[in-house]
Amino acid sequence: MTAPADPATAADLDAVRDDYLARLEASDETGAVVVALAAIDGGHDPEDVLLDVVAEAQREVGERWAAGTWTVVQEHVATHISERVVAAVSRHRPAPAPTGVGRIAVACLDGEWHGLPARLLAEVLAHHGWEVTFLGSSVPATQVAVHLNTAGPDVVAVSSSLPSRLPAARRLVEACRASGTPILAGGPAFGPDGRWARAVGADGWAPDARAAADLLAGQALVGDDAAVTVDDASREEQAYLHARRGELIGDLAERLRGADPSEELTDDLGHLVDFLAAAVYVADPALLARFVRWISSLTVPHGLTPAEAGRALDELASRLGDSPRTVALLRSEAVRAACAEVGAEGSA
Numbered sequence: 001m002t003a004p005a006d007p008a009t010a011a012d013l014d015a016v017r018d019d020y021l022a023r024l025e026a027s028d029e030t031g032a033v034v035v036a037l038a039a040i041d042g043g044h045d046p047e048d049v050l051l052d053v054v055a056e057a058q059r060e061v062g063e064r065w066a067a068g069t070w071t072v073v074q075e076h077v078a079t080h081i082s083e084r085v086v087a088a089v090s091r092h093r094p095a096p097a098p099t100g101v102g103r104i105a106v107a108c109l110d111g112e113w114h115g116l117p118a119r120l121l122a123e124v125l126a127h128h129g130w131e132v133t134f135l136g137s138s139v140p141a142t143q144v145a146v147h148l149n150t151a152g153p154d155v156v157a158v159s160s161s162l163p164s165r166l167p168a169a170r171r172l173v174e175a176c177r178a179s180g181t182p183i184l185a186g187g188p189a190f191g192p193d194g195r196w197a198r199a200v201g202a203d204g205w206a207p208d209a210r211a212a213a214d215l216l217a218g219q220a221l222v223g224d225d226a227a228v229t230v231d232d233a234s235r236e237e238q239a240y241l242h243a244r245r246g247e248l249i250g251d252l253a254e255r256l257r258g259a260d261p262s263e264e265l266t267d268d269l270g271h272l273v274d275f276l277a278a279a280v281y282v283a284d285p286a287l288l289a290r291f292v293r294w295i296s297s298l299t300v301p302h303g304l305t306p307a308e309a310g311r312a313l314d315e316l317a318s319r320l321g322d323s324p325r326t327v328a329l330l331r332s333e334a335v336r337a338a339c340a341e342v343g344a345e346g347s348a
C-alpha cells in the first residue's frame with residue numbers, strides 16, 4: 001500500500017468518515033459500501049479507508065453505545081455493515097498474491113468476540129504481501145496449537161479487545177512457545193502501550209495494523225521473559241476468583257440491590273470480577289483502575305453506578321482475605337485514585 005495521505009487528503013478522509021458514519025446511523029449498507037468504494041476510486045489507499053474510515057467509525061460507534069445515545073441493536077447493525085464493507089473493499093481491491101514475506105495466522109483470543117479488528121489486521125497484512133489465514137473470533141489455544149502443527153505459519157497474530165481475556169493470552173503464548181512460533185499481540189486488551197502483551201510473554205506488540213505491518217517487515221519477534229509478570233501465585237488467585245465468580249456476583253448483586261437485581265447489574269459485576277481476575281493475573285492495579293474509570297463512564301440504564309462499584313470493591317476486599325495479592329490490588333493507590341476520580345467513594 002502507499003505512503004500516508006498528505007494533509008489535504010487526510011482532511012478528505014475526515015469527510016468520508018462523517019459520511020460513512022451517517023450511513024451507519026441510517027442502517028444503509030449499500031450507501032456505506034458506496035462511500036468506501038468511492039473513496040478508493042477517488043484515489044485513497046484501501047488501507048486508509050479500512051483504518052481511518054471503517055475502524056475509526058467503529059470506535060465512534062463504541063463511544064455512542066457507551067454514552068447511551070446508540071442502542072445495542074444500532075451497534076450490531078453498524079458492525080454488520082462495517083463487516084460487509086471490509087469484504088466489499090477486499091473484493092474491489094484484492095490483495096496481491098503473497099510476496100513470500102511469510103505466512104501468518106490471525107486469531108482472536110478464546111472468549112473474544114471482537115472479530116472485526118482481527119479481520120482488519122488480516123486485510124492490511126495481506127496487502128503487505130503476507131499469506132494470511134484468518135482463524136476467526138474466540139479460538140481456544142488448543143485449536144490454535146492444532147493449526148500450528150498442521151499448517152505451520154511463521155507467526156501468530158492474536159487480537160483482543162477485552163483485558164479480561166488476558167489469562168487466555170498466556171495460554172496461547174504457551175501453545176505458541178511449544179511449537180516455537182512467535183506471537184504478535186495487539187488490540188486494546190493489551191493496554192495502550194502494550195504492557196500486558198509483555199506481561200503475558202508475547203514476542204511483540206503493535207498499536208495498530210499499520211505498525212504491525214512495519215514491525216513484521218523490520219525485525220524478528222523476540223519476547224522478553226524478564227517482562228513476564230504471570231507467576232504461580234497470580235495464576236492461583238486468578239483461578240480462585242474464576243471458580244468463585246458466580247457466587248461473588250450473586251452475593252454482590254444482592255448486597256447492592258436486594259433480591260431482584262437487574263440483568264445489567266449482574267453483567268457489570270461479572271465484568272468487575274473478570275477484570276479484577278485479569279489485573280491479579282498480570283499483577284497490575286492499573287488494569288483495575290482503568291476498569292473503574294470505564295465502567296463509571298457508561299450510561300447503561302440499570303447498570304452498576306460508580307458508588308455501587310466502590311461498594312462492590314470494598315465488599316470484595318473483605319471477602320477475599322485469603323487472597324493477599326487480590327486484596328493488595330483492591331486496596332492499591334491506583335485503584336483508590338480511580339475511585340476518587342469517578343465518585344466511587346468508600347472503596348477499600
Ligand code: B12
Pocket residue numbers: 051055056058059060061062063065066075076079111112113114115116117118120121157158159160161162163184185186187188205206207208209210212267291294
Ligand atoms: C463492534 C463491537 C462489539 C461487537 C463485535 C463484533 C465483531 N464482529 O467484531 C460485539 C457485539 C460482539 C461486542 C461485544 C462486546 N463488547 Co464490544 N465493541 C464493539 C466496538 C463498538 C467496535 C469494535 C471495533 O471494531 N473496533 C475498531 C477496531 C478496528 O479498533 P481496535 O480494536 O483498536 O483495532 C485496531 C488496533 O487495536 C489494532 N489491533 C487489533 N487487533 C490487533 C492484533 C494485532 C496482532 C495487532 C498487532 C494489532 C491489532 O489494529 C486495529 C486496526 O488498526 C467497540 C468500541 C471500540 N472502541 O473499539 C466495543 C468495545 C470493544 N466493546 C466493549 C464491551 C464492553 C463489549 C461487551 C463486554 C459488551 C457486553 N455487555 O456484553 C461484549 C464482549 C464480547 C466478548 N466476550 O468479546 C467495550 C470494551 C471496554 C473495555 N473496558 O474493555 C468497547 C470498547 C465499547 C465501549 N466503548 O465501552 N462488541
